[in-house]
Amino acid sequence: MTRTADGAARTAVEVRLEGLSRHYGPVVALDRLDLTLLPGELVVLLGPSGCGKTTTLRLLAGLEDADTGQIFVGGRDITRVPANKRDMGMVFQAYSLFPHMTVRQNVAFGLRLRRIAAAQRDKRAMDMLELVDLSTQADRYPHQLSGGQQQRVALARALAIEPQVLLLDEPLSALDAKVRAQLRDQIRRIQLEVGITTLFVTHDQEEALAIADRVGVMREGSLEQLAPPTEVYSRPATPFVAQFVGLSNRLPGEVRGGQVIVRGCTLPLVDADTPDGQVVALVRPEAVTLASHDAPESGPLVGTVIAVTFLGATSRITVDLGDATILAQLPTADATTLPAGSRVALTMRPDPVLVSAGSELAARAADEEA
Amino acid sequence: MAAVTSLGETPLTAPAGRPRGMQAGRRRRLNIFRYTVFTVFGLFFLLPLLALARFSLEGATLGTWSVTAWKQIASYQNQNTGIPPLISAIEITLELAVITCAVMLVLLVPTMVWVRLRVRWLSRTVEFLCLLPLAIPAISLVVGLGEIYNRIQRISLSALMLFWVYVILALPYAYRALAAGLTAIDVTTLSEAARSLGASWFSVLVRVIVPNMRAAILNALILTAGVVLGEFTIAYLLLYTNLQVELYSISRNTPNAGVLFATSLAALLLTGVLLLIMSYAGRPRRGRG
Numbered sequence: 146m147t148r149t150a151d152g153a154a155r156t157a158v159e160v161r162l163e164g165l166s167r168h169y170g171p172v173v174a175l176d177r178l179d180l181t182l183l184p185g186e187l188v189v190l191l192g193p194s195g196c197g198k199t200t201t202l203r204l205l206a207g208l209e210d211a212d213t214g215q216i217f218v219g220g221r222d223i224t225r226v227p228a229n230k231r232d233m234g235m236v237f238q239a240y241s242l243f244p245h246m247t248v249r250q251n252v253a254f255g256l257r258l259r260r261i262a263a264a265q266r267d268k269r270a271m272d273m274l275e276l277v278d279l280s281t282q283a284d285r286y287p288h289q290l291s292g293g294q295q296q297r298v299a300l301a302r303a304l305a306i307e308p309q310v311l312l313l314d315e316p317l318s319a320l321d322a323k324v325r326a327q328l329r330d331q332i333r334r335i336q337l338e339v340g341i342t343t344l345f346v347t348h349d350q351e352e353a354l355a356i357a358d359r360v361g362v363m364r365e366g367s368l369e370q371l372a373p374p375t376e377v378y379s380r381p382a383t384p385f386v387a388q389f390v391g392l393s394n395r396l397p398g399e400v401r402g403g404q405v406i407v408r409g410c411t412l413p414l415v416d417a418d419t420p421d422g423q424v425v426a427l428v429r430p431e432a433v434t435l436a437s438h439d440a441p442e443s444g445p446l447v448g449t450v451i452a453v454t455f456l457g458a459t460s461r462i463t464v465d466l467g468d469a470t471i472l473a474q475l476p477t478a479d480a481t482t483l484p485a486g487s488r489v490a491l492t493m494r495p496d497p498v499l500v501s502a503g504s505e506l507a508a509r510a511a512d513e514e515a
Numbered sequence: 516m517a518a519v520t521s522l523g524e525t526p527l528t529a530p531a532g533r534p535r536g537m538q539a540g541r542r543r544r545l546n547i548f549r550y551t552v553f554t555v556f557g558l559f560f561l562l563p564l565l566a567l568a569r570f571s572l573e574g575a576t577l578g579t580w581s582v583t584a585w586k587q588i589a590s591y592q593n594q595n596t597g598i599p600p601l602i603s604a605i606e607i608t609l610e611l612a613v614i615t616c617a618v619m620l621v622l623l624v625p626t627m628v629w630v631r632l633r634v635r636w637l638s639r640t641v642e643f644l645c646l647l648p649l650a651i652p653a654i655s656l657v658v659g660l661g662e663i664y665n666r667i668q669r670i671s672l673s674a675l676m677l678f679w680v681y682v683i684l685a686l687p688y689a690y691r692a693l694a695a696g697l698t699a700i701d702v703t704t705l706s707e708a709a710r711s712l713g714a715s716w717f718s719v720l721v722r723v724i725v726p727n728m729r730a731a732i733l734n735a736l737i738l739t740a741g742v743v744l745g746e747f748t749i750a751y752l753l754l755y756t757n758l759q760v761e762l763y764s765i766s767r768n769t770p771n772a773g774v775l776f777a778t779s780l781a782a783l784l785l786t787g788v789l790l791l792i793m794s795y796a797g798r799p800r801r802g803r804g
Contacts, residue, residue, distance in 0.1 A: 206711055207710075208710070208711075228707075228711060229711075229712075229713045229715060232713075233711060234711065234712075235708070237708060239701055239704045241704045241707075241708040242708075243705060243709075243723055244727055245726040245727050245729075254709070254712055258712060258714055258718060259713060299708075303712075306712060306713065
């Protein structure tokens, strides 16, 4: 349930994309995409450049026309409705504030088009600016604001018209890391407060996992997986998802009786029905634990540390096992005890593991390198 | 200078600079160079104008001063109306400038925005067409347009009909000025943002794009007005009378050579003053980006 400016209740809507396709000449940008956003939900579309996530958002906004398929918002077919009649608020990747208007005028622009009375318009604009903590900047011009402030004003402007759906097209990509994290959390807070159905597009995994109710990982115009962030990360549906979201070690293994044996360790499977045979297992670096080889708790895997990459609170350690290289991710305090050159013993936490046939993964690896 | 570091920021260090004396000396030499170039080129442009003014104020005897030539410009009167033809010519030319500017803007601004947003592949073709008049001599234009103007003159003999050809003449200059303005703003994002907020295409153009192209539009207007105010060949060959044709007529029909100089200077001054007014009127207001 959302709240309008006068406090009246407004029901959040469901958004349904059915069989959407879009081609740019011979290039398939979207291939029969089916996607449903539940009322009040924040869905993040995540994927590499060219996967079709922005195309999806632009089709929903009406800024482009689909070749085939339909779009339903609140049960109404809006496929052929022009963009200015779709009642959607949008925040763009590029700074989109109107340079000739003040912050207040920018936020009030959509209300002015709807012929809202001046007093009510101003009040609504100030309410939205207070929501994004920028009420003191109302009379400034966009060029007098920082990038983060501009995107917050853009968010206020998009929400001021009380849209049915909020669309965000990589709104944080032009900002520095610290501002990005702050604004990301603020967007999520506001989205929860307003309760509006939201589609957020990004190529940043951390952003996606941090704020989404569900993450849709896209590749080459199709959805690879649509699930809550924890599920996408810990139970990836395909090798692409496993490797795009977070890091994965690709280790040969053998499936036997609903489990996979990887270098002597028996690990559960994401899909317990996987037939027996030789596979490639995708093991997360944080599932790998290291101990000094002299320590009493040694495992069946022994190797030499060849690199330690400091990432802040955690560190990534590259270990040479002789016939393979494996990544482990540890708290930095633990990683400092294992410098490059030290002998370590590895164990693997029994987290469910995704496996794929070796040939499929080799083909994907070749595609990526190409 | 002590280094100041904050979390996540690059430490600030003192800039490695030259001694202050060297910087001041370099700046002084640069200023001398600038003023010298400015003075030389300023004299190059101003001296002929000063000479023109001096000759227009030359009296009957060499070395004396007189405003007779200027009085004669103003005193020529149309035998039918009694109105000095120069005044009529100025009026007609100003009206032509306004009409041409208006038609130019209405024609060119929406077209260029549409091409930029929707049919980018046409932009080169549009650019070529708009710049084509630069390559066509006025006499060729007149030969080509002669038949058309024969038909137009059956409907109206007014010199205001010259606006059709003046729009063509001013196209290259207006196009370049407007193209520069469109390049300076993110037309696509601004129009999509406006559309997502509920704006029609008309609102997008009038409320969002045009206000952000004020400088470019003003430049286009100034250039267009300059073309109209200074145009002689086409008006003369098509037998219309505008400001330049009238000044030429005055200078041809007087034994006083000073009148020739006075009319040239008058045309130049009038055009310059009008363009200055337009430029001043369109200056950006305080606070805007």
